[in-house]
Amino acid sequence: MHIKKKFESGAATNYITRGRALKKLQLSLKDFRRLCILKGVYPHEPLHKKKVNKGSTENRVYYYAKDINFLASEPIIRKFREYKIFLRKLTTAKAKRDEERIKTLYENRPEYQLDHIVKERYPTFESALRDLDDALCLLFAFAVLPHTKIITSSLVASSRRLTAEFNHYIIESNSLNKVFVSIKGIYYEAEVMGERVTWIVGHDRGMGHVSEVDFSVMATFAEFYVTMLEFVNFRLYQSVGLFYPPKLAFKSDKLEDDDQAEEGRVYSLACPLSKFENYEEQIDASIGDEVDNVLNEKLCDVEKRKQLFANYRFWLNREVPKDVLAIIIRSCGGLVSWENCPAAQYYENDAQITHQIVDRPLLDSHKNISRCYVQPQWVFDSFNRRSCLSIKKYLPGAILPPHLSPFSSDYDTYEEQLNQLRLLSKASANVTNRMETEAENKVQERKKIQKEKEVPIINVNKGRMHKENLQKKLNEKGHELKLREMLIPKKRRRVYSKIKRGIKRRVHEEKKLNEKRLKMLKAAD
Template sequence: MGKLRKKGESGAATLYIARNQALNKLQLSLPDFRRLCILKGIYPVEPKNKKKVNKGSSANRTYYYVKDIQWLAHEPVLNKFREFKSFLKKLKRAIGKEEPGTAERLEENKPVYTLDHIVKERYPTFIDAVRDLDDALSMVVLFSSLPQTDKIEGKVVKECKKLYVEFQHYVIASKSLRKVFFSIKGIYFQAEIFDHPVTWIMPYTFCQAMPADVDFRIMLTFIEFYKTLLGFINFKLFNSVGLFYPPKLTNVEMNSKHSVCGDSEMEEEGIAALSQSLLKLPQESNDEVELDQFPLETEDDEQLQKARKEQENIGRLQNLFSNCKIFLSREVPRDCLVFIIRSFGGKVSWSSSLALGSTFDETDEEITHQIVDRPLQGRKFLSRYYVQPQWIADSVNYQKLLPVEDYFPEVDLPAHLSPFVKEEEGDYIPPERQAMLDEMKEKVAPEKEENIDKISQTPTLTKEERNLAKMVMPKKNKRLLEKIEYSKRKKSSMVKKLQDKRKAIDDQKSVKKVKIK
């Protein structure tokens, strides 16, 4: 007879470890343990059977995998945490004994750690990092707009702003921006980086209120890792398009009345303005022929034509504003509009008294459009169009320059539709979105249209046939079918309400137009 094992020494109980046990094993405080788990990407898990793991007890506890805790025990940053804890004790003792020399020496030898090796562990390849860039970029953009407080240092805000500006310059140089949407929460962007969509949100440039119920210590731990990650990504992205990193301006001279800044500050402000191109690396002579220019033998003619058509559409989108010279008025959001316009090949500037980086004045006769968000006052130029900021975003989403008449100052703007919404069968589709979808259908290849016709010609069951099929169904499948039909009826009633609401709004607008006439 074999040796009997005690309860909790085999099976699922050996795979998990409680948080308090992990703290004792690693000899860490709870804040340091949370910080280390965030940096390493380790999160709590939920056992399938808590009683087996907790030796029969049903108490609510937080569990981790034993292998994850064993992995943390060998992390070099763990030793740095312990060294920093010892450093704080020595520093407090020196300050308490009034020994300024000792305290100064300890401050100079303060333990410092880097997260480079953790980034390489979590993202073995560059594409892995790009796939996980959405959250990192959104967090960096958020911190770049926060004010300096007792919880957030000004150094962190400045570093986040620098990293985001560098990323924006890459998007401008590569013309990889694809979608823009002005929402209540902020401005949504989507760029295509190495054939992967990267989506992030940028808050509006208002005074940010710091919520009291947010633990900024945890957020600062995330931002500490994300800064290192985004720094690696920016370096790789700049090299891929042949730009110097850190970025350098091709021409530091800018049209500005501010002359109190030094050369380094002027260059930093010019880079942050996004109005000028960056200095490129010296190009090496490349005699090799790129393989991507030649089709593979296995590729079909139809696939090649489809790929060429998509490339032509992308090329037109990338140069959407190439023939536009746009001036921004004082009241419009400058940072986001400059980024959008320059990402699609346009020229943009603003008043030199407003900020550094302006490239031409308002009196320039070559200006084609001026973005305004107030009733026109003062001098007007007949050689340009005055439009509201929504014209920029809608033109990007429709992939063409929309008629400016719908976006004149003091004109009721058309509906600003989100390009991130994917319509399903039975959903309510606004007329403007339907017009956009119809234009996209016209660009569909003929073979796809034939497939759509074949699908539409397939016979559907009559009401009697559906009832007969429902009668022979098992009870379980019949209940599931009834739930599906109920959800469809509910969705159709909601669509009907939205259609009636839209019709009432259109009727009111038509009545107003008649009264004005």
């Protein structure tokens, strides 16, 4: 009869420690982490640590054994080893000061592609769209970071290029739904081929040195998301009939026709992109009657967005954020330009400009009568409300109304409640004034009546001294407190004792501070 040995089946064989995984794959910890991030393998916490760790309770990092077996067949591991050999050869060449050898090594250094991993992790396009939120948040952050040893210039350039391409798709497809400006950054929501995608973009400001973040891990994620977003952008551009890589719809004669100038014009978001000649928007005809009403509502909403700023031309001042305003205005059919815009279609002195967006008070001498001057919040609020709001509340230097979040479900009801509260506050102010005047009149009438009714009557009663026993009162309070403390459950007594200790400590600190203050006052006198 075969005797079943301990720790040779079940949970003990399902998991593997990180140390054993490193030995099996023959990788360093740094390369192992990179490989796990690229392949989407994460550590797991077993339910019974003792069983997995053969009776030991030592804290360790565990992975599924099947995940490590899955990683063992990855061809990128070979590239990691080749790169390690390349570094070894490079250090030898640098020590010998062999410049030609260093040059040839750099030219032939090993590089790996992540295309097969993207296809493996996202077998369908819908699965890639579901994971697009994290990719956009990270790449928009990397697009504004300074170059370092870890964050290479090529990674920052790729992040900037891909995010600009995605912004162009959002504009051309009119898929932007909501925008909200907060302290953390600007939140966007767009409906991309039926999937709701939400991401955040930081405000335009200088990025200093950040020491609390492990950029090596983030750079690996960004490297993977760059490859993923290239696939996604290509598919999205094909779906709306745009060329990929993007091409501008027209070329300006004032700008040089080189690659760098073309790239700058694409980044600016002020110029439309060119489409295929025979492209027609495809509409799915196989729609049931049940979803017909929902589809009509969505189509009406899209049409409202398209025509919101259709007849308007905007000029952006230096101090306002360019990208977010350009995305919103162009998504709603408007034209936008600003100073030193690479793809400018008009300039500040153009008579056809209808709105100028400013974020600081303007002198009357600098104002143009033929255009409206508004603050940037007017664009955000008008877009979220799907109608051009009155500009009276958004004039330069005016106190702006509250910028409500369109992401909350009760956005409309909250706005109605604010209006009701404003009306109630005005009404309550009038009511309180009336009540105060009525109360004053009543008090004066009572005083008059009392003076008339007063009769000089002298009554003297023998008084008695009444002394309160303060010690008795303190004893009673202490006794009541002890009784209440006895009723506290056992599991809450420790918390209660901590609270009491905290109160005593605060009182003691206040006493010390007061004594110190009195000493300083005496010394000053």
